[in-house]
Every structure is written in C-alpha cells, then in structure tokens.
Amino acid sequence: MRADISDSRGGEGKGKLLGELKRLLKEAPVLARRGEETKASKLLARGKKLALEAGLQKDALVFQASLLRLENKFDEMVRVLVPVVESPGLHLRGYAYVRLGFAQDELKQYDAAIISYSRALDDPLYDTPGKAWNNMGNAYAEKGEFDKAILCYRKALDLPNYETPGKAWYNMGLAYFNKGSFEEAIECLRKAIDSPEYDTPKDAWEKINAASAKLGLTQAAEEAAAMAEGERIPKADPLNRIMDIMGDDRNKLAEYAAKPGTHYSDVLVILAGWPSVTSTESLLDGGLSQRLTQGRACFIKTSGQGILIDPGFDSLRYFSEMGFHIREVTQVISSHRQRPSYQELENLAYLADQWRNYDTAAKERIPIQFYFDLSTYKDHPLEDVADENIHPLEPGQPRYSLPGDIELKPFETKGSLKSSFGFWLEARLDNGQKRCIGYTSDTGFFPELCTKLADCDVIIANLSDSSVDDIRDNKLSEDHLGYTGLLKLVQGTNAKLYIVSDFRGGAGDARIELVQKLTYDLKKDKRKAEIIPGDVGCLLDLRDLKVLCSSCGEFTSHKRIAVSKPDAEFGRLRYLCKKCLLG
Known part of the structure; x- marks a missing residue:
C-alpha cells in the first residue's frame, strides 16, 4: 500500500508541505514559459531543498528532473525518474510520471510517453489531470x-x-x-x-x-x-x-x-414597420426614434427557397432579430425603385459576401439571385454582384419560374412609380399543398388589381398613405392604395387572409383603428373578411394560416389571433393568442 504523507507522524504539517511542493511544481513551468527560467529554477531548487529537509528523497528527485527539463537534458530526466516512479516512498507520483512522459515525448518515444501519462492519471493524489490528458494528446498527434x-x-x-x-x-x-x-x-x-x-x-x-x-x-x-x-x-x-x-x-x-438559421419552413414574415413618419409627434418627441420600427419588407420561406421582398430601412436587422440567417435567403425581389432602400440592398449583398467568405459550404451554393423592376435594374448599386445574378422582372411577361417549383406572375401597377410591379406568387408547400400569395406593392387602386389577385389565399396590401378625406369621403389616390383602394380590393377579391402593411405615420398611429374601420364598412355590405395589420414580427404559417403569438411562441389561427396596440405610438404591434391576451 502506498503511503500518504498526511498519515505519517506530524501528518498535518507534512500534508501542508506536500501542498507547497505541488504549488512549486505548478508555478515553475509557468515562469519558464514566460522566459523567466532563473525564477523557475529558484522555485524548483527551493522545492528540492524542502523535500530533502523533510526526508522525502524520492520526491526531491522529481524537482531534480524538473531542473534538468529547464536545461533540455531529457535523457538524464529519464535516468533520474525511471527508478523512482513506482517506488512506495514517492508522494508526487503523478507529477513524476508527467515529467517522465514529457522527456520521452521529446526523445520521440511516443508509446512510452503515452503509458507514462496514463500512469499519472492512475494516481489518485495527482491534482492536475488536464495536463496529463493534454500531453497524451500531443504524443498521439506526433504519432499521426x-x-x-x-x-x-x-x-x-x-x-x-x-x-x-x-x-x-x-x-x-x-x-x-x-x-x-x-x-x-x-x-x-x-x-x-x-x-x-x-x-x-x-x-x-x-x-x-x-x-x-x-x-x-x-x-x-x-x-x-x-x-x-x-x-x-x-x-x-x-x-x-x-x-x-x-x-x-x-x-x-x-x-x-x-449559425444554422431557423427551423421554419412554409412561412411568411412581415419585416415592415413605418416606411416614413412625419407626424408632429415625431418632430417633437426625441424618444420616438428609439421605439420606432421602420422599413418595409417581407420574407417568404417555402419550397426550399427564401424570398426577401422589397428590403429597406433596417429590414435586415429585424430579419436577424427573428432568428433568420442570410443563408436562408435565395432570392431578393425589388418591386419598385426606391433610392433610400439601395443602402439595404448593399448591406444585404455585403452580408452575403461575408458569409460566403467564412463558410465553405456557402461558397458552393448558388449566390443570391436579385430580381429588380426595370428602373432599379438600370441603376442599382450592387457593383460587386455578378451580372448573371441580377435579373429584370417585366410586368409584360406572363410568368417567371423560380427554383423550388415557385411561379411568379408580375403585373403593372398604377401610380408615379413607372416601372413598379405587384405580383402573384404560387408555391408548393412541403406537404404538397399549393398556396397563392398576392403582393400589391406601392400602387393606386385600379379595377384590374382585383382580377390579378383573384385567386390568392393571402394578400399583402401596402396601404402606403391614407387621410381622413380618403376614409370619410371614399376618395381614391392615384399613387397609393390608401383606405378606399384597400376597401375596394377586399370587396373585389376573396382571400382567406389580408395583411395590411406599409402604413404611413403622417397623421399618427391608427393601424388597428384602420383595420377596425375596414371590418366595420365591410360588415355593412355583408362581406366578412379576415384582416390583420402587419408589423415587424408578424409570422404566418402558410400551411394552416396560423399566426405566431408574440408572447408564448405558439401558433394560433388567424381568425383567433388578437392584435394588441403598442405601449406607445409607433411601437411594435403584438400578436397574442387568447391565453396570453387574458394574461
């Protein structure tokens, strides 16, 4: 049975001595690595002296071997240690075996070194096993x-x-x-x-x-x-x-x-807040900018594809906040020319480029494909994106086929943006079901708009601008859908769900009230429609049209989701299931 120094006469004092000897053996290599060999040598000499004074001659040899290590005398280390490592009177057995293993390592005796490190780990009193495991790893690495x-x-x-x-x-x-x-x-x-x-x-x-x-x-x-x-x-x-x-x-x-990105599939995500806010409050309230969610964009992830639509003003930030990753974007569609959004296109291209620089799998993937309206196509800012990855979308074409069995039919819009287009998109979901999504873009109302979007299951309607005259007097705008145009669109189509987005804040935050007014006016005509205001964080499962609860993260039917006002004007709307709404 191996002796424990703390069990001998004066055991408590000798136990403290053993602790001091271990401390010196640990600190000396640290000093040596810093280039302070003289200090390291003094510590080891002190340890050797303490061991000898206590009658621990065999433990003193561990310090002697450590001093030889400072001089790179590895053969001598082996000669000193081999006779004592299995001696019953040795208390620093683990330390002795680690030093023996190190010397054998340096002499390219890797198998012997591995055995020595294993023996060190067998010593129950050896208190730095990480060092033995690390050194054993080095020996295996040297062997290939x-x-x-x-x-x-x-x-x-x-x-x-x-x-x-x-x-x-x-x-x-x-x-x-x-x-x-x-x-x-x-x-x-x-x-x-x-x-x-x-x-x-x-x-x-x-x-x-x-x-x-x-x-x-x-x-x-x-x-x-x-x-x-x-x-x-x-x-x-x-x-x-x-x-x-x-x-x-x-x-x-x-x-x-x-990062892997999200697990979502077959979802539609709204990334749009306020495209512009020019209300009196925004000019006077310095804290407004801190709670304001700006920008316009939405993201459709289905059929193995990720389509980012009209990115602008912080849409990438919201995209990341929701856990999505640039790896999930395969196409970008810009439906109309808007120079303030050019910066976000550049940000997106830069982020994709950086991702490809750091991820080898990304370099093997087809780069993000950009689809632009004709005006954006002619003067887009993406100088570093290869021409073959940028495509014009012309409303006159009957349809475009995108990867993943996705069909896109763009149509010409009405208003001051000459090359703007809306579109009808059909995707085959993972369960084989087809889902049609309509997108109005920025447009004034025109009768053919209802025909273009007649077969859609979900319509994303960009309100753009509205006024009291528009709402009260049914006054149509030439350039924007507005309240009256939106009302006519809902009356002329039969979508399962309408998401109203792209609000303007010039007259204050009346998003929920505008949707309530729509529902009120439609009821007068005995027309029932499911309408929700879209804001950053609105996430829709395209398979069953359930909406993600902002609080608990569970999906709830779009017919039962409650949209809660923000804590302050222009803040984010919250989408709440019944349980979270009732608290």
Missing part, C-alpha cells in the same frame, strides 16, 4: 493518430478546473488541421484565442490563416494573417487594442457564419 489526440484534448477540456484550456484548444486545432478538417480547426483555434490564459495568439492566427487558405476563404485568410502580424506589435502600443477590437468584430462574422 489525430482522432485519439482529439479525444485526449476533449478529456482535458471536460475537466472543470483545467487551468490552461487555451493550450488544449490550440492543440486540438492543430490535430484537426493535420487531419484535413480545416473548419473544425478554425473553430478550435478561435476558442484558443478567446481563452484568457492563452498567451501565444500569433500561433493560432497563423494556423487560422493557413486553414482559411486551404478552404479558399481568401478574405478570412488575409484577416488572420493581419492579426498574426499584429501580435508582433509592442504590448504598450495602442494598436494592440485596435487590433483586438477588429479581431472581435471578425470573430462575430465567423460566429454568425456558423
């Missing part, structure tokens, strides 16, 4: 057995008190790199860089550079090379902090690229 090496590194990282996780992440990254798994290598190397105790980020950045180059991620490789170069800058130089900030930003892009 990378899967076994990775398993060892994971064992080290699974330990709750492992003091140097950055080292294990880096070593695991090297193992993945050497076995050709470059994406996994980059992930591990970035985790090494993020580990507070990891003190050689230059090495990790250089490997990220090499792995990114292997994957064909040119921009990511260049950025990693720049970060590696930055590690050569003197510590006191403020450029270090600048590089850290930029590195954090690049890490965010890499983390974003790795």
